[in-house]
Amino acid sequence: MTSRFQAETGIPNGAVPLVELRHCTMEFPGVRALDNVNFTLMPGECHGLVGENGAGKSTLSKCITGENHMTKGELFIEGRKVRLSGYSIHESQRLGIQVVHQEFQLMSEMTGLENIFIGHYARRGGLIDWKALTKKARELMDFLQCDVNLSVPVRYLRTAEKQIIQLAKAVQAESKVLILDELTAVLQEKDILNIFRIIGILKAKGMGIVYISHRLNEIFECCDSYTVLCDGRHIHSGNVRDIDKKELIKMIIGRELTQVYPPMNRRFGDVMLEVKGLTAPKAFRDINFYVRSGEVIGLAGLVGAGKTELVQAIFGTHPLTGGKIFIKGKEVTIKNPRHAIMLGLGYVPDERRTLGLNMKFDIKENTVLPSMSRFRKFKLFQDHRAEAQAAYDINEKLELNYYSLWQSVEKLSGGNQQKIVIAKWMLRNSEIFLLDEPTRGIDVGAKFEIYKLIDALTRQGKSVIMVSPELEELIGLCNRIYILYEGSIMDIVEGERKTQEVIISSLLGVKEK
Amino acid sequence: MNTFEEKAKRYSGGWKSFVRDWMILFLFVALVVIFSLTLSTFRTTDNIMNILRQAAFTAIIAMGEFFVILIGQMDMSISSIIGMVSIFFAGFVVKMGMPVWIAIALVVAMAAIIGTINGILVVYGKMPSFIATLVTMNIIKGFNYLYSKGLPISGLPDGFNFFGSGYVGVVPFPVILMFIVAAILFIITAHTSVGRSFYAVGGNLEASKLSGINVVFVSILAFVFSGVLTAIGALGLTAKTLAGNVSLGENLLFDVMTIVVLGGTSLTGGRGRIFGVVIGALFLQVISNAMVLMGINTYWQWVVKGIILIIVVLIDSNTKRDIVTAARKPKPARAGEKGEK
Numbered sequence: 001m002t003s004r005f006q007a008e009t010g011i012p013n014g015a016v017p018l019v020e021l022r023h024c025t026m027e028f029p030g031v032r033a034l035d036n037v038n039f040t041l042m043p044g045e046c047h048g049l050v051g052e053n054g055a056g057k058s059t060l061s062k063c064i065t066g067e068n069h070m071t072k073g074e075l076f077i078e079g080r081k082v083r084l085s086g087y088s089i090h091e092s093q094r095l096g097i098q099v100v101h102q103e104f105q106l107m108s109e110m111t112g113l114e115n116i117f118i119g120h121y122a123r124r125g126g127l128i129d130w131k132a133l134t135k136k137a138r139e140l141m142d143f144l145q146c147d148v149n150l151s152v153p154v155r156y157l158r159t160a161e162k163q164i165i166q167l168a169k170a171v172q173a174e175s176k177v178l179i180l181d182e183l184t185a186v187l188q189e190k191d192i193l194n195i196f197r198i199i200g201i202l203k204a205k206g207m208g209i210v211y212i213s214h215r216l217n218e219i220f221e222c223c224d225s226y227t228v229l230c231d232g233r234h235i236h237s238g239n240v241r242d243i244d245k246k247e248l249i250k251m252i253i254g255r256e257l258t259q260v261y262p263p264m265n266r267r268f269g270d271v272m273l274e275v276k277g278l279t280a281p282k283a284f285r286d287i288n289f290y291v292r293s294g295e296v297i298g299l300a301g302l303v304g305a306g307k308t309e310l311v312q313a314i315f316g317t318h319p320l321t322g323g324k325i326f327i328k329g330k331e332v333t334i335k336n337p338r339h340a341i342m343l344g345l346g347y348v349p350d351e352r353r354t355l356g357l358n359m360k361f362d363i364k365e366n367t368v369l370p371s372m373s374r375f376r377k378f379k380l381f382q383d384h385r386a387e388a389q390a391a392y393d394i395n396e397k398l399e400l401n402y403y404s405l406w407q408s409v410e411k412l413s414g415g416n417q418q419k420i421v422i423a424k425w426m427l428r429n430s431e432i433f434l435l436d437e438p439t440r441g442i443d444v445g446a447k448f449e450i451y452k453l454i455d456a457l458t459r460q461g462k463s464v465i466m467v468s469p470e471l472e473e474l475i476g477l478c479n480r481i482y483i484l485y486e487g488s489i490m491d492i493v494e495g496e497r498k499t500q501e502v503i504i505s506s507l508l509g510v511k512e513k
Numbered sequence: 514m515n516t517f518e519e520k521a522k523r524y525s526g527g528w529k530s531f532v533r534d535w536m537i538l539f540l541f542v543a544l545v546v547i548f549s550l551t552l553s554t555f556r557t558t559d560n561i562m563n564i565l566r567q568a569a570f571t572a573i574i575a576m577g578e579f580f581v582i583l584i585g586q587m588d589m590s591i592s593s594i595i596g597m598v599s600i601f602f603a604g605f606v607v608k609m610g611m612p613v614w615i616a617i618a619l620v621v622a623m624a625a626i627i628g629t630i631n632g633i634l635v636v637y638g639k640m641p642s643f644i645a646t647l648v649t650m651n652i653i654k655g656f657n658y659l660y661s662k663g664l665p666i667s668g669l670p671d672g673f674n675f676f677g678s679g680y681v682g683v684v685p686f687p688v689i690l691m692f693i694v695a696a697i698l699f700i701i702t703a704h705t706s707v708g709r710s711f712y713a714v715g716g717n718l719e720a721s722k723l724s725g726i727n728v729v730f731v732s733i734l735a736f737v738f739s740g741v742l743t744a745i746g747a748l749g750l751t752a753k754t755l756a757g758n759v760s761l762g763e764n765l766l767f768d769v770m771t772i773v774v775l776g777g778t779s780l781t782g783g784r785g786r787i788f789g790v791v792i793g794a795l796f797l798q799v800i801s802n803a804m805v806l807m808g809i810n811t812y813w814q815w816v817v818k819g820i821i822l823i824i825v826v827l828i829d830s831n832t833k834r835d836i837v838t839a840a841r842k843p844k845p846a847r848a849g850e851k852g853e854k
Binding site for chain 1: 705710725
C-alpha cells in the first residue's frame with residue numbers, strides 16, 4: 001500500500017518524513033488522551049486527521065507543535081529526533097511547523113499586510129520597510145493565486161478572505177508543515193474549494209499538511225491519506241483512495257451507522273408559520289415560505305445570501321421593512337425575541353458558545369432560562385426544586401452526557417452543548433424551532449443524535465426551520481428546501497429534485513429545470 | 514443512569530469546593546479570631562457593635578453597586594448621589610420645612626431617577642457605563658454645590674438621629690436595617706426570576722436577549738437599585754451627624770468597589786452573592802477598626818485598602834472557577850457505588 005501511495009503522489013522512494021511520531025502517549029492527570037499513536041507526514045502529502053470530539057486530534061497536533069509535552073514516545077522532524085525537554089511552540093515554529101485555527105487569530109484593526117508579517121517586519125535603518133513588505137506580500141498572493149485587499153483592516157474582510165490571510169501568514173514564515181485545524185468549519189462550499197486549491201499549490205511546493213475536519217467529504221476531496229483516532233487510540237492509517245465514507249464513519253465512531261438520517265415524518269398538520277414578501281434592506285427581499293406542523297424545511301444559501309438574517313428577522317432581532325408573518329394563520333408583528341418566544345418560537349443560533357448558552361451558568365440554569373416564569377411559587381418566588389426536576393427530566397430524555405445539573409456548560413462537548421440549547425426550547429414548549437446550523441462543529445456521532453432529536457420534534461407535531469451549509473444534511477432531513485441567492489429565493493426543491501446538483505447550481509445563481 | 518437526587522446534589526466535590534466557594538467567609542472568621550486573640554480592645558461587645566454599625570450603611574450602598582457590577586457594568590455616580598441625598602434632604606427639611614417622611618420619599622425618588630437616567634444612557638445610548646456614570650457624577654456634583662454653595666446644612670430634628678445611631682436593645686438600628694435589606698435582596702437575587710435575570714444578563718447579554726429575558730428592563734433596574742440603595746445608605750450617614758453635607762460620599766466609592774469585589778462578585782459580571790457583599794463590608798471595617806485600635810496612622814488605611822483591592826482583583830482575574838457552585842466530577846468508582854444504593 002505504501003508503494004502505491006508514493007507512486008501516486010510522486011514522492012521518491014526513501015523520502016524523509018517531515019514529521020514522524022512514534023508510540024506517542026499523552027497523559028493528563030487522570031486521563032490518557034493519546035495511547036501509543038503513530039503518525040507520519042511525508043512532504044507533499046495532505047494527511048487527514050479524523051475522529052470524534054475528544055478522540056485526541058487536537059492533542060496530537062499539539063504534541064507536534066510542542067504545546068503539549070507527550071508523556072512517552074519519540075518525535076522526528078525531517079528525520080532528526082527532537083529533544084522533548086525544551087521543545088515548545090517557538091521551537092516548532094523555528095523548525096517550520098505552523099498551525100492555522102478556525103478561530104481567527106488576527107488583529108482585527110490591523111491591515112492584512114500588517115497581520116501577515118506581524119513579528120517578522122523587514123526593517124531598514126531601524127524603521128519598518130513597508131515597500132519591501134508590500135512587494136513580498138504581492139509575491140505571496142501571486143504564489144497562492146489569491147486576490148485579497150491587504151490594505152484595509154481585516155475586520156472589513158469576508159470570513160473566507162480572513163482565512164486566506166491566516167494561511168498567507170503561516171506560509172510566509174518558510175514553513176514546511178501546516179496544521180489546519182477545522183479551518184473550513186465556518187466556510188461555504190465555494191470558499192472551501194478555494195482552500196483546497198491553495199492546499200494543492202502548497203503540496204506541489206513539497207509542504208506537508210495535516211488536515212483536521214469534521215466534514216468527512218472534505219477528507220475525500222482533498223486528502224491523500226488519513227489517520228483515524230478513537231478515544232485516544234490509533235485506529236487506522238491508510239490511503240484515502242482505499243476506503244469509502246461508510247468504512248471511515250465506522251472506524252470513527254467504532255460502530256456502523258446504517259441509517260444516518262432517520263426516516264422522515266410524513267404526517268403534516270396545519271400551516272404553523274408563513275411569511276409573505278418579507279424584506280430587509282441589504283439582507284433579503286420578497287421572501288415567501290411556509291412550514292406545517294410536523295415538517296422540517298431547510299434554508300440553503302452561500303454566506304451573504306441572507307439566511308441567518310432571515311431567521312433572525314423572524315425571531316425579532318433583525319429589522320424588517322416589509323412583508324407579513326403569519327403564525328397559525330394570524331398575522332403578527334414580532335418586535336423582539338421575548339415577543340417571538342411568547343408566540344411559540346424557539347431559536348438555536350449558529351454561535352452556540354456566544355449566543356446560545358451562558359457559559360458562566362450551569363446546566364440547570366441554562367435549560368430553564370426561557371421558561372423561568374413557569375416555575376413560580378405564589379406568582380413571585382422561583383421553585384428551584386421544580387426547575388431542577390424539569391431540567392433533569394428533559395436532559396435525561398435527550399440523553400445528555402453530564403454528571404451534575406450544577407456543572408458548568410463550558411466544558412461540555414459541542415454536541416452536548418447543542419442539546420441543551422434545544423432542550424431550552426423544548427422545555428419552553430416552543431412549537432416552531434428555528435435552527436441555525438445546529439450541527440456546526442460537532443462530531444459525526446453527535447450529529448446523528450441531533451438528527452434524531454429533530455426527527456423526534458417533528459413527530460411531536462413541532463415545526464422546524466433549519467439553516468445549514470451542509471447540503472447532505474438538508475437533503476436528508478428537510479421536506480422542502482428553499483434556496484436563497486443574494487437575498488431572494490432562487491428555487492424551492494422538494495421530492496425528486498432534492499439532489500446536490502440542483503441545489504448547488506441554484507446556490508450559485510443558476511436555475512436548473 | 515444516575516437518579517435525579519444524585520445529579521441535583523450540590524457540592525459533589527466535597528468540602529474543598531465548599532471552602533473555595535465561601536473563601537471570603539473563612540478569611541473573615543480567621544481575621545476576627547486573630548484580632549480577638551491579639552487585641553484585648555477588639556473583642557469587647559461595644560467594639561463589635563461599633564464595627565457592625567459603621568459597616569452597615571457602606572454595606573447597603575455596596576449592595577446597590579453589587580447589582581450594577583453583577584450585570585457587568587459600573588456605577589461611578591454613587592459618590593455624588595450620596596452628597597445629593599444628604600444635602601437635598603437637609604435642605605427640604607430644614608430650609609423648606611417639609612416633614613421628614615416626605616423628604617425621604619422625595620430624595621429616594623430623585624436617586625431612582627438618576628439611576629434610571631444612568632440605565633437609559635447605558636442601554637439606549639450604548640455608552641460605556643464607566644463614562645456615562647462619570648458624567649452624571651460630575652453633573653450631580655455641580656448641582657449639589659449650586660444648591661448648597663458648598664456649605665453644610667445642619668439642624669435636622671433629633672428624632673432622625675435614631676436612623677443612624679439608634680439602638681434596639683443592644684443592637685444598633687443600622688445593623689438591623691442592613692440585615693433586613695440584605696435578606697430582602699437575597700430573596701430577590703436567589704428566588705425571583707428578575708433577580709436571576711441580573712445574573713443572566715451579566716453572564717451573557719446576547720444569549721439572555723435571545724432567551725427572552727427583558728434585558729433593557731433588567732439593566733435599567735440594576736442602576737435604579739444602585740441609586741435607591743445608595744440613597745438609603747446616604748440618609749443613614751446623614752442621620753449620624755444630623756447635617757446635610759455635599760462631600761459626604763467623596764471617599765466612599767473606592768471602599769464600595771473594594772467591598773463588592775471582596776465579596777466575590779466577578780468584575781466581568783454574572784457571578785456574586787449578596788451575603789458576600791455584607792461579609793466584604795464587615796471584612797473591610799474589621800481591618801480599619803483593628804488598625805485604629807493598634808494606633809496606626811489612618812492614612813495607612815488607604816494604602817492597606819488599596820493593596821487588598823489589588824490582591825482581590827488579581828485573584829478574581831486569574832482563577833477560573835466553575836460557575837456559582839463548583840460541582841466536581843465524581844470519581845467513577847464511587848459514583849457507581851452510590852448508584853447501587
